[in-house]
Amino acid sequence: MLMDSLQEMICEKRTYTRLYHSHKHAYSQFLFPLEGSIDLETEGRQVKLNPDHFLYIPPQCEHRFRSIGRNECLVLDVPLHAMKIDEFRAGSGIEAALDPFWSSIRYLLTEEAKAGTANSLHMLVQYIKEKLQSHSYASIAYIHSHLFERLTIKKLAEIEHYHPAYYSSWFKKQTGK
Template identity: 50%
Template sequence: METVNQVICEKRSYSRELKSHQHEFGQFLFPLQGSLEIQTKGQEIILNSDYCFYLPPKFDHNYRSMDRNEFLILDIPTHYLPDHTSSMYIQLDKQWASIRYLLLEEARSQENTASLADLTRYVTNKLQISIPPSIDYIHNHFKESIRLETLAKIEHYHPVYYSAWFKKRTGKSPKVYISDLRLKEAKHLLNSTVWSMSKISEELGFENSSSFTRWFVQCEGIAPQNYRMLNNG
């Protein structure tokens, strides 16, 4: 098993040969050119320049590249990492693209190890607060019907493994997580608007006010009309 005692930031390329290993450190992969096939337990992704990928320590994975490729790799010793991290597929938004640029500059210069260490601490902190793409999707679409298969596909997981990953990440099942978001929004609408039950049920994606009322009673033990009266005096 591979180990590192200090941060390593460098460019690497990968062959067509399918290789399998794990390492004692965390690793970020930032595609610069081409793509990389990565297989883990329950997850298969093709990593391209729109995303980066984090591999936690002691995490079995297979990998190969079928095209001309170059990647910026950040190997992170465990003392930089929180106690428990999981693999994460991260879209390269402006912030992560800026991080990649700064890491590229560090890889080119290799002069100031202190600045690379500081940047690595920033990256690991951002890792902890980053929202995985599927959870971001839930927050944008929780008023709609969301299939587990859709969420699993976003993270490139098999649905069974996705559910386990999601619960480890959030402490809840996807169904409960989505229901909690809808309930929070339902309470907000009941307290802050004079909308009818039909309007609120439509806003939250229910077929009708009766199905909304049944669901709200199951969650809160009280009808939404009564909840509104109690909270609005």
């Protein structure tokens, strides 16, 4: 199911049910779990998203999700006109650990969800966009730091939470090699 595009950014807390819900939409979405975990699947990728990670889902990326047990997630929906990230970089989503930078972003978004203005949210999204465009993939960083070791597609796919069969085409898309 393709959901309508957004005109304005939406930043709010949401909860999810135990039933898988599958869809895609014409806007970008950021998920920051605050409590519990969310099982999420995209093209070739399965992630159990916990409060110590976040996920960026690009426009038109088919995804399904559910959550078993108590949960709460901070969700930022961003219209296409406000967040155009190179698909080469975004692929089927970007999952990353909440380092100090992303923890700060989550805090600021949480405050904006309470009583933020559209202008301050827009400026924050532009800042996030710049950070995402410079994102380095964990498996590629692993290759660079383990050049003299025997590397396997299985190991590299595990690092990115991809199936090995999907990882090869994903890697080629990211690096051209």
